[in-house]
Amino acid sequence: MGSLLLDRLLVNIKGHDVSELSKIIVIGANSAIAVHCMRLWLAKAPAEIVLVGRNVERLQAVAADLRVRNPAVVLRVLSGDFTQTDSIADLAGQAWGTQPAAIVLLAQGVLPPQQDCQSDLAVCRAVLDVNAVSAALFAEAFAAKMEAAGAGTLAVLGSVAGDRGRQSNYIYGAAKGLMERYVQGLQHRFAGTAIKVVLLKPGPTDTPMTAAFKQQGMKLAPVADVAEQIVRAINQGVAVAYVPGKWRLIMMIIRHLPRIVFNRMRI
């Protein structure tokens, strides 16, 4: 746009010693929650961040935003196919490189309407592929690297939807539920080591992913608040964090509702 500075999008900030910065890898870096987490990290201190996603154009827009917020940030953008095992292994390898990451955040996610998952198996598969299979494969790849490095925090964005299958979103819920079981196992594997595995379970959050819910008038938590609590939970290395915290109680009730009651509810 003529005088605009858009051409600066791709300019790299040079002259910083990368090795002094703490390194963060974000998978699904276009996710609104992930973007807000990165903004919070950079508000505290510069860092080296590797942004991994499926849409390179949007990743570059995210990178430009982060660069304005903290010009001392060192950014790398990687994109690839999240449905191919080789591509996932390759992305994880490139992102890790030779420098261990302090934090790896897995934030990729898709949420088409449940009805579409039921009427089109391809949509159903995409939900399972991105939300569950790719997340578990990325996690497994980074788990091996963290094990070799002997440290690191692996943070996985789950969802309250994974707590109990519901007619309104059970395909998405099943994928998120898979991640819960997966994380449980990984936490067991790394118990007593310096490696932390954190499962984050946001409730409905105001992001582009939930725009359709918003249109229906659902109350959504502000994404900046959710990100703030996620960053705190990652810092503390808690095993499972509901964000906002009230969802721990709400989901406990929903999990424990007897089937006879639950099946009468349209939730």
Next chain:
Amino acid sequence: MKVASWGGLTPLPHTVRALSRAELHRADKPLGRGIAFGMGRSYGDVCLNPGGVLWQTTGLDGFIAFDEQTGRLCCEAGVLLKDIQRLLMPRGWALAVTPGTQFVTVGGAIANDVHGKNHHVAGSFGDHVSAIRLLRTDGEVIDCGPEQATDWFRATVGGLGLTGLITLVELQLQPVRSVWLNVETCVYHNLNEFFALSAQAEKEFAYSVSWVDCLAGQQGRGVFIKANHSPPIAADSCPPLPSSGGALRNVPFTPPFSLINKLSLRCFNQLYFHANQRKKSQQIQHYTSFFYPLDNVQHWNRLYGRRGFYQYQCVIPPADGALALKQMLDVIARADEGSFLSVLKTFGSRTAPGMLSFPMPGVTLALDFPNRQQRTQRLFAQLDGIVSECGGRLYPAKDARMPRRLFAAGYPELSAFLAYRDPGIQSALARRLID
């Protein structure tokens, strides 16, 4: 869902559609019909479209580029003024013009061509916009600015969101040496003193504003505040920093009736006036306390109760300023109505950048009134008479009730503006005053 603007008048059903960056780039998903809605901080119906769609822009909150040498900032239209100030002021750059709240989007600030306490030196928000990208509802993209497509720029700045959806903007920030301001306060006992103080302050200070006690009748006593940006100050002599955790106070729920009434107002005005008479006249203030004092009270609009409130902001040309103000204060006192936030300020002489921009040379008075229906409307009709007689105008960003002819009379470029109107954009204000 039911949506009301900041004035909190009757909430009405809307379809709220959150816009995302990805969506705007997809040609296969046109915008449809609606109006941009940012933070909903305008007071009246400029941001509303009952029965229709609101395009929520707060998700378009990405920065694109910032040049630390020149102070040029390029960002998406949903970025909040708060984020620009918080991020860049410590790095030596600030918004050249800011309104009294930082909880507004850049797009909203342009669409209403907002002004601040420094109008006499800096003009309005649109004076510091160097480029706008506009998305029309038919999919056309128009880039405009003070040097390209200037007609589109003049229509869009202050264009009430009606020329298309503002998606990207480029702003020129002003260099500042610190996050602090040197603030001087004094009281005045009548409007002549106010005008004398204003004339003097405009020469020496970047910022000037005043609070007027509208219960004191036509003499118009008040508190005058003027300030300049401060050079850096040593850490040990800084006043305490305001908490970064957001608002300090909150109005947690809407009371059934307005807590702002004649009695509470009379007490407040007395206390405020006399407190300032005794207060230390010079102090150093953080930019948030100086520019955005009300932002410290979250949901302060709830104080006006369930019926909400109206804001009445007019500008009176210089020739009639003193006389018209006296008449207005007299009418308000006689109507036995009082306004809590009564702000009086002189505008500078610069021509505003937009066809429908509010600022023009003269003096502006902003008043808040709890919604007492007929009674309030009668008062407004009287005030309208004074404004229209002296060739003044009302501020659409604050308005929910002005008559069509007052709008047309106040904004002579309205008919030229209509050529740039996007037919797919609807708003309650456009239905009320334009279409």
